[in-house]
Amino acid sequence: MSLKHAILTLLETEDGTGYDLLKRFEDHLGYFWNASHQQIYAQLKTMHKGALIDCQLEAQDDKPDKKIYTLTDSGRQALSEWVQQPLKLGKVKDALLVKIYAGHLANKEQLLEEMLHYRDSHKRMLQTFLAIEDEYRNSSKKKQQELAMPFLTLRRGIIGEKACIEWAEEVINYLQKQTAGANK
Amino acid sequence: MSLKHAILTLLETEDGTGYDLLKRFEDHLGYFWNASHQQIYAQLKTMHKGALIDCQLEAQDDKPDKKIYTLTDSGRQALSEWVQQPLKLGKVKDALLVKIYAGHLANKEQLLEEMLHYRDSHKRMLQTFLAIEDEYRNSSKKKQQELAMPFLTLRRGIIGEKACIEWAEEVINYLQKQTAGANK
DNA sequence: TATTGATATGCAATAAGTTGCATATTACTG
DNA sequence: CAGTAATATGCAACTTATTGCATATCAATA
Numbered sequence: 001m002s003l004k005h006a007i008l009t010l011l012e013t014e015d016g017t018g019y020d021l022l023k024r025f026e027d028h029l030g031y032f033w034n035a036s037h038q039q040i041y042a043q044l045k046t047m048h049k050g051a052l053i054d055c056q057l058e059a060q061d062d063k064p065d066k067k068i069y070t071l072t073d074s075g076r077q078a079l080s081e082w083v084q085q086p087l088k089l090g091k092v093k094d095a096l097l098v099k100i101y102a103g104h105l106a107n108k109e110q111l112l113e114e115m116l117h118y119r120d121s122h123k124r125m126l127q128t129f130l131a132i133e134d135e136y137r138n139s140s141k142k143k144q145q146e147l148a149m150p151f152l153t154l155r156r157g158i159i160g161e162k163a164c165i166e167w168a169e170e171v172i173n174y175l176q177k178q179t180a181g182a183n184k
Numbered sequence: 185m186s187l188k189h190a191i192l193t194l195l196e197t198e199d200g201t202g203y204d205l206l207k208r209f210e211d212h213l214g215y216f217w218n219a220s221h222q223q224i225y226a227q228l229k230t231m232h233k234g235a236l237i238d239c240q241l242e243a244q245d246d247k248p249d250k251k252i253y254t255l256t257d258s259g260r261q262a263l264s265e266w267v268q269q270p271l272k273l274g275k276v277k278d279a280l281l282v283k284i285y286a287g288h289l290a291n292k293e294q295l296l297e298e299m300l301h302y303r304d305s306h307k308r309m310l311q312t313f314l315a316i317e318d319e320y321r322n323s324s325k326k327k328q329q330e331l332a333m334p335f336l337t338l339r340r341g342i343i344g345e346k347a348c349i350e351w352a353e354e355v356i357n358y359l360q361k362q363t364a365g366a367n368k
Numbered sequence: 369t370a371t372t373g374a375t376a377t378g379c380a381a382t383a384a385g386t387t388g389c390a391t392a393t394t395a396c397t398g
Numbered sequence: 399c400a401g402t403a404a405t406a407t408g409c410a411a412c413t414t415a416t417t418g419c420a421t422a423t424c425a426a427t428a
Contacts, residue, residue, distance in 0.1 A: 005282060042384095093274065096271055114270055152355050187415090220417095370428085397402080
């Protein structure tokens, strides 16, 4: 399992509650890892039982207590062991491609619309990433060195989004020719 | 679930046994969908129960019987319904990026080696895809029209692999500078 | 002739992920 | 003052996927 390792990674950077982690998945790891709050809370419970993380209750007036999780030595070790050992190649599951593969069954106009939407989503994502990149490039040398590795994951996002858009344009181009031809 | 739809898609192109489907996942959909044989056989069973597919036993001398599955009308309809309706965005899970994110904990040489291996795998994959592309471009106009949509999925593969390689080069470049610097 | 690899199928246990529901507070908006 | 969104947590049921095991034949190889 790797949600475990994703959580260890986030906690290694900074302690936090389940909710914090959820936000950080959305904001920082969102491009390459997703997890629902249910999954995160369940995983934290398991990891706490397994002594990979500690939990401090922070009482808050009126609000329910926060559970702030921190790495234990054992958790830190598990993380660095995981980072050392090679990964097996991850499995891909892209339903959109299955759909395109079976695209002759689809209404071309509808497919075109979906592709336009797909392209635009990815364009928006790219803009977001580019803004973060800009911020990084304008930060201090020290900060840049600190964030060098996370920055490389951002680069993956940027390069990946550009690829998505490039491909989407090809598909859109093809579908537009098709639908234009059909209306002649 | 979408393994169901991936299987429907494959069977729509051509009837086949579970084993055939496994091979076709590996050879054709491999870039964007993976499934183990256990998953496929179990899914076929479920789909057969649900009357999305039919099953003809083909007796073979000595060898165990083949179960050749074909789409039913109901299966064909389920597929075209699925193709019509818009998808929700798929979730990404890329453990390598989690690892890079936590890369400051890793041995840089080891990480470098893993990235070199990653790049080379993707280079090989790209070569394979380019060869298939070449084959397509040298086939008849008729064939090209028939395979237009699957060809677009191949294009996704090609563009995606190029992006992987480009990113890998960036990471490798960074890691090489780091390890060189450390040895000075 | 023994072993390996490809063909061909499947069950059972476990792990991982999704969906739906549930609660409780605070802060903002209409 | 009612409704919505954000904060903060979790259970239970269900679906989906992985891992390990199991069987049986045929063809080629060592």
